[in-house]
Amino acid sequence: MNISYMYSLIAVVVLFLLAYVGVKLPGGEVFFGVIIPYLALIIFVLGFVNRVIDWARSPVPFRIPTTCGQQKSLPWIKSASIDNPSGTGGVIVRMILEVVFLRSLFRNTKCELKAGDKISYEWEKWLWLFSLIFHWSFFIVLFRHLRFFTEPVPACLQLLEKLDGFLQIGLPGLMLSGVALLAAVTFLFLRRILIPQVKYISLGSDYFPLFLIFGIAFTGILMRYFTKVDIVGAKAFTMGLVTLKPHITEGVGSVFYVHLFFVSVLLAYFPFSKLMHLGGIFMSPTRNLANTSRVKRHVNPWNYPVKIHTYEAYEDEFREKMIEAGLPVEKMMEPETPEEPEEKE
Amino acid sequence: MPNNKKMYDKGKVVAGLCIFVVLITFPFWFNLGKAAPVPEPKLSDKAKAAKECVMPKAYMKAEHMQILNEWRDTVVRDAKRIYTNPSGKKFNMSLSNTCLDCHTEKAEFCDACHNYASVTPYCWDCHIDPKEAK
């Protein structure tokens, strides 16, 4: 499956070159700086909404939560109100834990065969930990970028930046989230190529977003700490985009456009890919339903009548044997035989 | 995609999508109706007269924090106070006495850009703007 990540890597390199070179062509800055980002955002929002609506157009015919704890039954048995929710409150908490802390992944175990015919299941925290770091650092990085899209910059952002950069290493101050993101992406990539089973199941569409996000984080870090982008110019440009008065600022540099292009590609790619798990998790019927299947009737909108074997048909077939065995019947044997009926006693 | 098909759990799904769209488009409506002029750091007359800073303008724009950092370390750790730039000109390495001597208006020179880009340098944790102090 090596072609999977080779092709993905090549794709990201091609995207890099496209933006790097393309922006220098006449009209390149407008194309990569204005047209593509707007287009990408429109595709992202519409594509995302469309996909979710498409999911919503299929009903959830049965209430099928995966119950991960004790049900609510007898009053003296303590139920697991979150892992096996018996009401909306429990479902909400379950979903929050799932979305914000990757609750299910936290359970992850690693199975190993041991000598002496033993199998062990050890708690495997790394995938959970790095996934958590990945998603959180990505979110923080994204959130921090609001400083380029708001004026005046809300105070909470400055607080977040202070926290993120509290180590005060180097100048401009090192933001932990950026490093964490790069580290987590690297981990997620390495486990894909180093763990044989995970490598076996990985597709090009698994590597591509990883490379792309790596590219985004890398170009971002490059600009902040190394090549030094004209930050006021960059913000003037991004503010132009969000106030719908786009204009090109001179001298922000090619790396900036590469960064912007990578983000645009990620946005446009998002609705058509596995990245839609962002929306999908909220729609997952094994997680977002309360385990009240026997308490409240769940209605299946397409429930249709089916052919069943009725009791009458059953009795018709077995009546004689049933009577013989002393089982009660609805109808006695039909006096089909014209002979005089036997009288009892 | 079939368009005339019914949505199930419509209320919840639409509400969720609305929240999503509102969050995603936050910058667009946050900045609605606000003028967001790009700040232009104001040079004092003295600075204008000096024509050139410690280093060329473009370099200063991108790397001024590095220079300040370097200055601080040299002064504090090596007790050296004189900086010679590539063209041989000598400067006293001091934020308050050298930098602010020319760039007299901190608010108009430093803060204008820093605030715009939401940068909070920790220079002013220790140093004071002599003007503000008065």
Place this chain on the structure above:
Amino acid sequence: MSETPKPDELFSNIDYRPPSSGWMDTPVDIKKGIYSYAGNPKSLEYVGLPFARQWNPIDEDWSLPENWKEIISKGFRERLDRFRSIKVFMDICVRCGACADKCHFFIGSGDPKNMPVLRAELLRSVYRNDFTTAGKIIGSIGKNFKKIIGARELDLQVLKEWWYYLFQCTECRRCSVFCPYGIDTAEITIMGRELLNLIGLNIDWIITPVANCYRTGNHLGIQPHAYKDMMDFFSDDIEEITGVKVEPSFNRKGAEILFVTPSGDVFADPGTYTCVGYMMLFHYLQEKYGFDITWSTYASEGGNFGFFTSHEMMKRLNAKMYAEAKRLGVKWIIGGECGHMWRVIHQYMDTMNGPADFLEEPVSPITGTKFENAKSTKMVHIAEFTADLIKHNKLELDTSRNDHLKVTYHDSCNTSRGMGLLEEPRYVIKNVCNNYYEMPVNTIREQTFCCGSGSGLNAGENMELRMQGGLPRANAVKYVHEKHGVNMLSCICAIDRAALSASVEYWVPEVEVTGVHEMVGNALILPGEHKRTTDLRSEPLPGMEDDDAE
């Protein structure tokens, strides 16, 4: 079955390293000992399933209908439109691999296509190719690009792969517990099997029980008189063991409660002893408290192999329960010990065949407990019912009769992950026996391992598969056997009782299998009983036989 490798051989053959060729380039190899026989055409015909024919999985030609691709494609579309679960699960998997080593079949076989993620990818690859815009666009560039995004066309090889691997999943949902999005391979397998059934592909161990159940009311095809005969036989056994004559009633109109249990309990050891346990319990309650319950020969099956065929077939078989309850005019229903039976009752029955407005909300006539959790379905699990009795001190128990047992408890997949019935059976067990030990924490409750033969895979010809799938459970049993001397594996599922007997016999032969209500029956002191010298299996009770000899 003689070809099934020895346990140590099977264990040492497990290799988790995937082959060097990618999964799309590794053609399916349908192996003896793993696959189950094709469905008998007569059974398909009996229940009106399409394309009934004689076919053999190892033949090249499966004599498929000419337009099979079209049928599958149409069926796929229909199911995407009907089940949000399928649609979402097709789209959002990120292939993180957390599910990979959670599947008992993967743990026991090492076959990469038994990783839940890959089992789902078998269908997803076709979904991407046929139903997604990205798949169609990228697919049109070239075959290599298709492969990179994990799309492929449905052809005979792919279909065979579907059939082979969808009947190597027991729909146990363990992977779904660990999946960060709750992707449930059971949903995918259920859907996949529905599609296969559209073109007459099934296995006999599912479709013949389905046909039997449709006709006679139970999977084993026991006709009403034979059903009663067996119960009479159990009554004689009880009389011999306890000196008390037990007289269950059948198809009795006006009874307060209807009892439905899997037919395996009436037919196959050691389930039969569980059935004896129910009979004793009901008799005890009748004598002491005037309990009023009836069995039914028409609804003589709690299990539902229709669930392993299609949603429609599940509904057709399940309909008997409510129909019989209505006909007999009972107030509510108690269900016996069974796994997938309870998944169907808990998560599907009311929706499919309800509302059960002709029944009353279940109230225990003995304790007055309202079963609020079964308010709508009106069906109570016997473990819930018995736990409530014990809690209210309504049962006279001699737990010393179970002292020869060192018991552990196997949570059934369906009752734990599709219901959450975890504490009730434990409470019952701990109150009827004195030596109880839990298996390791990663192998019980919601993380429980399948017996290895669920969802209709309990056949004879696929014994190697069953032993592979049974390994993780048996291995945990072995652990408590070695550590605590456990000699009895209890469970609340008829398939477990049959399947675990085989896999424990294979992996840990020192341990036996029992239903929870067998232990209840063994401890229960029936009014007027004589001193017992044997347990319900007619084996001498240690420590009791001496007295009797005098």
